[in-house]
Every structure is written in structure tokens, then in C-alpha cells.
Amino acid sequence: MRVRLSWVLLMACAFVDAAPSVRSVHKVKETISPPSKWTRGDRAPSNAIIELRIALPQSNFAELERHLNEVSDPFHERYGQHLSKEEVDALITPHPDSVSLVDEWLALYGLRESNLARTASGDWIKVKIPISLAEEMLDTTYHVYTHSSGTTALRTTSYSLPEHLHDHIELVQPTTLFSTFKRQATTFHFDKEEKFTQAVNAPPINVPTASGGKVDASCNTTITISCLKQLYNAVGYVPSAKNGNKVAVTGYLEQFANLQDLQLFYADQRPDALNSSFTFVSVNGGLNNQTVADAGAEADLDTQFAFGLTHPIPATFFSTAGRPPFIPDIGETQNTNEPYLDWLDFILNERNPPQTISTSYADDEQTVPKSFAQRACNGFATLGARGVSLTFSSGDGGVGDGDPDPATQQCFTNDGTNRTEFIPGFPPSCPFVTAVGGTIHIPETAVFFSGGGFSNVFPRPEFQNPAVPNFLKKLPKGTFAGLFNPNGRAFPDVSAQADNFKIFFQGTPGLIGGTSASAPTFAGFVALLNDARIKAGLPTLGFLNPLIYAIGATHPTAFNDITTGNNPGCGTEGFNATVGWDAVTGWGTPNFGRLKDLVTGKFR
Structure with missing residues (x-):
């Protein structure tokens, strides 16, 4: 205005x-x-x-964090007893x-x-x-x-x-x-229609952990809703539309989710969802323009796959206005804050927010002052205490997600010393969100751009012990010495397929990739797990990470362990995927059937 x-x-x-x-x-x-x-x-x-x-x-964030840890720990007697809005507000009121x-x-x-x-x-x-x-x-x-x-x-x-x-x-x-808040670097390309169907007549791929032990051969080149349900053992699961469960994705930077594209996607991959849609919620004046030219590849990807996986669970698309840069026009009032703080203000004021929310936008951690990062991270913790699961894409630059020098591909610190260092992303580095890395192909291997590494702001949380130290012990002595903080919060936590996703964008089918795909995918399966828990008379999962690391340590077959691939960046080969948790794919990709049995039974 x-x-x-x-x-x-x-x-x-x-x-x-x-x-x-x-x-x-x-x-x-x-x-x-x-x-x-x-x-x-x-x-x-x-x-x-x-x-x-x-x-x-x-006033009492330490007490809120204590409550969060207890209600998120599957071994604690308070597990799942999430706090109310009033209880949370009382703890954070100055x-x-x-x-x-x-x-x-x-x-x-x-x-x-x-x-x-x-x-x-x-x-x-x-x-x-x-x-x-x-x-x-x-x-x-x-x-x-x-x-x-x-x-x-x-x-x-x-x-x-x-x-x-x-x-x-x-x-x-x-x-x-001085952040450069941005959507993850999704890559979108068009392919001839025959690429989508070229493997249809090939024999299925044997995948023991998949539904029926097999996955369509076409899934090796083109990822669809059917592929994800097969690969992650969710074929045949039907969620409820009326038990109070909700799923959402966030949109920023004028990324608009096109309804016509969504219907084309549903006609192609979820015909039972045709003529259904999502609820649009404007935050701080955010829009969702519907002209063909205004359709956003990121927003289309997030809504089509998160909501295609979870139909008929009620879905919400949040569009938040504002960009961090300020064009210095004397007569123009603009929002110069990080838009996700405006979204946090809004969602924390909601009495019944969606229980699963996915975000595919981030900053370079080093561009965010420590005080700001900690305060925003506290906001995510507050949502977790209220029973909300937050997934963030882990980044699309491997270990060098901080815009490396184009000539040398080296990554330099932003503190005036210009030291070479791996560059983590934020909010994925916040311990109170679930960072989702990426895989590709079947059998799965780590995709090269999967963001992963160690925070320079947040220390390693207790729930990451002993998984992260075990990974660090496997690194050859002296590997990447001085390039990362081994005592920092490590990420990603989990992963999912992240390339060759078939979406409809501006009326045309195409393939898209990035951890912008893996985050809404994993969120979709979390929403299905919440549905299963509600049907069993249990509360929703809330803050996921303590549960994820407990499952990884005690029931590792609930995740598909990814042991090949790496995430190069900053002029290095990056970290290698390996047995157990690693800084490329976390604990691996979900086995929905086994996770469902765990989270609806007595976890021990």
C-alpha cells in the first residue's frame, strides 16, 4: 500500500x-x-x-522445552499429552x-x-x-x-x-x-510424454520392503503418488476425512498453488480426488492468484504431492505475503521481516492448527543472526509442544547449501574471516523441526543435492545421541577437519524421494526435483500416521524427532536405510550415506506399514 x-x-x-x-x-x-x-x-x-x-x-521457555521433551519422548509416561494454546501462552508470556x-x-x-x-x-x-x-x-x-x-x-x-x-x-x-530467504532450488523440466510411460511394460522392480514386495518399473524414471505408496508400503491405506486430522503446506514469495493444475494432477494420479481442493488461508495479505502465468512450480509441487498422498484428509495452503528485501522507495511501506515469522505469529494464534505442516523454504544459517535463529526456532518448539509436526526440506546444495563461489565452488564464512566451511541451512538446522533429505531411483540411493551437515548455532540435542557420534566415528580421521562443527545439531533426520516428480505446472505435465519434493512427501506419510493414531484413540504425533531417533535405534527396519550416495559441495565430495543415521539421508525413508504398527501400539 x-x-x-x-x-x-x-x-x-x-x-x-x-x-x-x-x-x-x-x-x-x-x-x-x-x-x-x-x-x-x-x-x-x-x-x-x-x-x-x-x-x-x-518468561519460562526452559519449562516449555521440558514439557516438549516429555510429551515427545515415546518412552515417557506423558508421551502425546500435548499442551493447549493457553498452557503454551502462559509459559512464553514475558x-x-x-x-x-x-x-x-x-x-x-x-x-x-x-x-x-x-x-x-x-x-x-x-x-x-x-x-x-x-x-x-x-x-x-x-x-x-x-x-x-x-x-x-x-x-x-x-x-x-x-x-x-x-x-x-x-x-x-x-x-x-541479511538473510536471502528463498525456496529450495527445485529444478523443473519438460519431457516428452513417452518418458512418463516408457517403462510401463517392463517387469516390476523387486523391493522387499515395498507394498507387495514390488514397485512399478516406471517409478525409476518418474515418481507419482502410486510410486510413493508402493515404495513406502502404504498401498491400500485409506484415511478418514472426518476425524479432525489436517495437513498443510506453506507458501511464500508469491508462489501460488494453481487449482486447475491440481485438478489435472488429480485426474492423472488421484481420480478419486477430482473436484476436491484445499482450504486457502491468507497470512499477512498473502494471495493465491489463479492466472496460468502466476502458477508457482514450488507451490504446485507441494500441494499436489502432499495433498495427493493424503486425500481425503482436509488440506490447507497457507500463503504468506512479504519478502525480506526492502526496495528503498520513500513512499512505500513494505514488510521487511522474515515472512515465516509472520506465519509463526499467525499459526501460534490459531486454536486448532493443522497437525502436520510442510515447508520448502530456507535461509543460509550464517545469514541469520544467532539471536534471530534461536527465537524463530523457539517458535517452532512452541508449535511442537501443541502437537504440530513440522517438516522442512534439508536443502539442495549438499554440504554447501550456502551459494558457493561460482568460480571455485568453495564455501566461505560470512563472519569477516572468509574461512572455507560447509554452510548449513536454517530452519533445517533448528532441532525442533524435522529436516528431510533426498533420495533417487529404485533401489534408493542418496540424491547428490541432499542437504546435510551440522549447525553452527544449535548444539547437538540429546535425542541425537548416540546416532550422530556413531556416524562421526566412521569418518576417516581428519576428514573435513575444520569444515564443520561436529558438536552441532546434525541434519537431515529422515529422507524421501526427491527427483523426477511428475506434476502439472501451468497446464503442462513435467518433472521436478529437489528436497522441496521430499519434505511434502514425508509430511504426507506423517499425516497418514496421525490418521492411524486418531483411529486408534491416540493423540497425534507432534514433535517428531525424539520418536524418529528412538525408532531408528530400536526398530531400524521401520526406515529404509540408505547406504549409497553422497552430497558433494564446497569443492568436496561431501558426506557419504552409510548404515544407520548419516548426514545425507538421516535414518532413511519411511516404511509406512511398520511405522503405523509402531505408533499405534505400545512403543517399547
């Missing part, structure tokens, strides 16, 4: 007049090194409008002292309750103000930064807060956040 320049100037003057005459003593809150691939330009226009997000400390002190500080600059927007629990405050006022409040200077891709953002590399507020404000953004 365009704002009249005269109004902006008047508002800026009003804010300046209301500012305190004596500056409070400020102390630096956060400083980062100038990020690579971003070039600093002119000072930001002083009367451009920016929306600041102010994070207040969540302490009254923090609220009071921050409100007093904002009031010094003329910012009253009518100027503010708060999340349901009050742990985030949002306010739209001129850049000049943001600079005064944060004792900083904003500049126009331009990324090598051509996108721009209004950012700073350091900001300060009054010293007495440091314990009452965790972070303020957008300030030091």
Missing part, C-alpha cells in the same frame, strides 16, 4: 517532537561483520517506513517487568499502545516508524545494502539499546538480518 509522502513526513516530525530531549545511555546489543555478497550503499532514506519487531524474553520497561522506553519516543501490535502471548511487539526514528531509538545508522542478486535491503551491522533494557529485549529486527 502506497503512503502519501506528506503523511510520512508529518509522522516523522511528530515522532521526532515526541522523542526524549536527553538520550538514554545506550550499549551495543548486537554487532555483525559486513556480510559477503552484500554491498553497502547510501544511507537509508530518513523518512522511509520500517516495521520493527521487538522480541521480549519468553515477565510484567519486561513489558513495563519496554513500554516506558517506547513511550519516550511517542509510541503508545495504539501504535503497537503485539502477538497473542505478548512476546513480540511490532511497530512501523520512520528510519530516522529507528536510528535514534537504536543509536545506529541504516544504509541501503545491495545483494549480488540485485535485491536490496535497509540494514545496519550494529545496533544499541539502553543498558537497562538488555535483559528485557532479546533482539530487534530488521537490523542485522
Whole structure:
């Protein structure tokens, strides 16, 4: 929405007049090194409008995490006893002292309750103000930064807060956040129709763990809903449309899910689903335009396969508006925050969110300030405590998911030292989401682009012991020394097929690949498992990772272990898939039949 320049100037003057005459003593809150691939330009226009997000400390997140661990541990007596929205909100509501002190500080600059927007629990405050006022409040200077891709953002590399507020404000953004939030690098290509059917008359492939022990030969070149159900032992399972189970995918960056494409897909692969659809939910003004040209390959892939696998489970497509880059037009108000924080605000305020949600968008972890990553990750934990399973694609750059140098294919750190290092992605590196890697072909092998590695922000969670140390012991001594953090949260957790998916895009069939395919695929099977649990009178699965690692350790045949392939990147061959958990395919791909028996019985 365009704002009249005269109004902006008047508002800026009003804010300046209301500012305190004596500056409070400020102390630096956060400083980062100038990020690579971003070039600093002119000072930001002083009367451009920016929306600041102010994070207040969540009063008892440690207690929430304790609850999350207990209700997610299949060996704990509280397993499955998810918290209510009210119980979660009570644990993350800021302490009254923090609220009071921050409100007093904002009031010094003329910012009253009518100027503010708060999340349901009050742990985030949002306010739209001129850049000049943001600079005064944060004792900083904003500049126009331009990324090598051509996108721009209004950012700073350091900001300060009054010293007495440091314990009452965790972070303020957008300030030091230089992320390039993007959908995973799906590849889409058209093939002659005969490629889709060239193997139809070939004998089936013997796969002992598949439904009936065989998979159609055509699945080796073209993945369909039928292929996935055969391969992952789910043929014949019929979910309910009316037991309260729901599944969803998220859409960002103007990726729209086309309804005509969905019907073409259903006619081709799920004729029983014809004339059914999903519920569209707009977040922060998100759209779902339906012209042919507006169809998004990512959105089409996510909705067609997640919802094709789970029909007739009620399905939702969330479209969230906003992009991190800010085009510095003085008269334009834009959302400059990470869109998935807007989505988190929305979904955490929902009383009955879908129990399974898949996302195929991410940042490079090193472009996300640690404070921001931790706070966003806490939001994912909050959803898990309420019984929501979150899957994220693990990335499409192998161990070098951070946009390697095109000439050398080397990956460099973003901290000013320019060290060579593997680049993990975020949110896949958050321990409270399930990261899904990729496989290809039948028998399955790791697909070369499967993102995997180790976080530089989040330590290894307890549920990853001893699986991850066992993997590290298998690495030849000195392998990749200094290139990754062996004590970090390791990912992916699991995997699924990730290439040659047949979708319909802008009215035409084609093949698409990426872990953008594996994440909604795995989510689809999670939704089916939730259906089976509800039918058995049990709660939904919620936060998956403790269960996944417990199953991997005690019932490994519930996953199809992938032991071949690797994920090259950063000028290296990357990690190798191996027996048990590995940093290419996690525990492997799902065996739905065996998982269903485990999660509907007494897990021991």
C-alpha cells in the first residue's frame, strides 16, 4: 500500500517532537561483520517506513522445552499429552517487568499502545516508524545494502539499546538480518510424454520392503503418488476425512498453488480426488492468484504431492505475503521481516492448527543472526509442544547449501574471516523441526543435492545421541577437519524421494526435483500416521524427532536405510550415506506399514 509522502513526513516530525530531549545511555546489543555478497550503499532514506519487531524474553521457555521433551519422548509416561494454546501462552508470556520497561522506553519516543501490535502471548511487539526514528531509538545508522542478486535491503551491522533494557529485549529486527530467504532450488523440466510411460511394460522392480514386495518399473524414471505408496508400503491405506486430522503446506514469495493444475494432477494420479481442493488461508495479505502465468512450480509441487498422498484428509495452503528485501522507495511501506515469522505469529494464534505442516523454504544459517535463529526456532518448539509436526526440506546444495563461489565452488564464512566451511541451512538446522533429505531411483540411493551437515548455532540435542557420534566415528580421521562443527545439531533426520516428480505446472505435465519434493512427501506419510493414531484413540504425533531417533535405534527396519550416495559441495565430495543415521539421508525413508504398527501400539 502506497503512503502519501506528506503523511510520512508529518509522522516523522511528530515522532521526532515526541522523542526524549536527553538520550538514554545506550550499549551495543548486537554487532555483525559486513556480510559477503552484500554491498553497502547510501544511507537509508530518513523518512522511509520500517516495521520493527521487538522480541521480549519468553518468561519460562526452559519449562516449555521440558514439557516438549516429555510429551515427545515415546518412552515417557506423558508421551502425546500435548499442551493447549493457553498452557503454551502462559509459559512464553514475558515477565510484567519486561513489558513495563519496554513500554516506558517506547513511550519516550511517542509510541503508545495504539501504535503497537503485539502477538497473542505478548512476546513480540511490532511497530512501523520512520528510519530516522529507528536510528535514534537504536543509536545506529541504516544504509541501503545491495545483494549480488540485485535485491536490496535497509540494514545496519550494529545496533544499541539502553543498558537497562538488555535483559528485557532479546533482539530487534530488521537490523542485522541479511538473510536471502528463498525456496529450495527445485529444478523443473519438460519431457516428452513417452518418458512418463516408457517403462510401463517392463517387469516390476523387486523391493522387499515395498507394498507387495514390488514397485512399478516406471517409478525409476518418474515418481507419482502410486510410486510413493508402493515404495513406502502404504498401498491400500485409506484415511478418514472426518476425524479432525489436517495437513498443510506453506507458501511464500508469491508462489501460488494453481487449482486447475491440481485438478489435472488429480485426474492423472488421484481420480478419486477430482473436484476436491484445499482450504486457502491468507497470512499477512498473502494471495493465491489463479492466472496460468502466476502458477508457482514450488507451490504446485507441494500441494499436489502432499495433498495427493493424503486425500481425503482436509488440506490447507497457507500463503504468506512479504519478502525480506526492502526496495528503498520513500513512499512505500513494505514488510521487511522474515515472512515465516509472520506465519509463526499467525499459526501460534490459531486454536486448532493443522497437525502436520510442510515447508520448502530456507535461509543460509550464517545469514541469520544467532539471536534471530534461536527465537524463530523457539517458535517452532512452541508449535511442537501443541502437537504440530513440522517438516522442512534439508536443502539442495549438499554440504554447501550456502551459494558457493561460482568460480571455485568453495564455501566461505560470512563472519569477516572468509574461512572455507560447509554452510548449513536454517530452519533445517533448528532441532525442533524435522529436516528431510533426498533420495533417487529404485533401489534408493542418496540424491547428490541432499542437504546435510551440522549447525553452527544449535548444539547437538540429546535425542541425537548416540546416532550422530556413531556416524562421526566412521569418518576417516581428519576428514573435513575444520569444515564443520561436529558438536552441532546434525541434519537431515529422515529422507524421501526427491527427483523426477511428475506434476502439472501451468497446464503442462513435467518433472521436478529437489528436497522441496521430499519434505511434502514425508509430511504426507506423517499425516497418514496421525490418521492411524486418531483411529486408534491416540493423540497425534507432534514433535517428531525424539520418536524418529528412538525408532531408528530400536526398530531400524521401520526406515529404509540408505547406504549409497553422497552430497558433494564446497569443492568436496561431501558426506557419504552409510548404515544407520548419516548426514545425507538421516535414518532413511519411511516404511509406512511398520511405522503405523509402531505408533499405534505400545512403543517399547
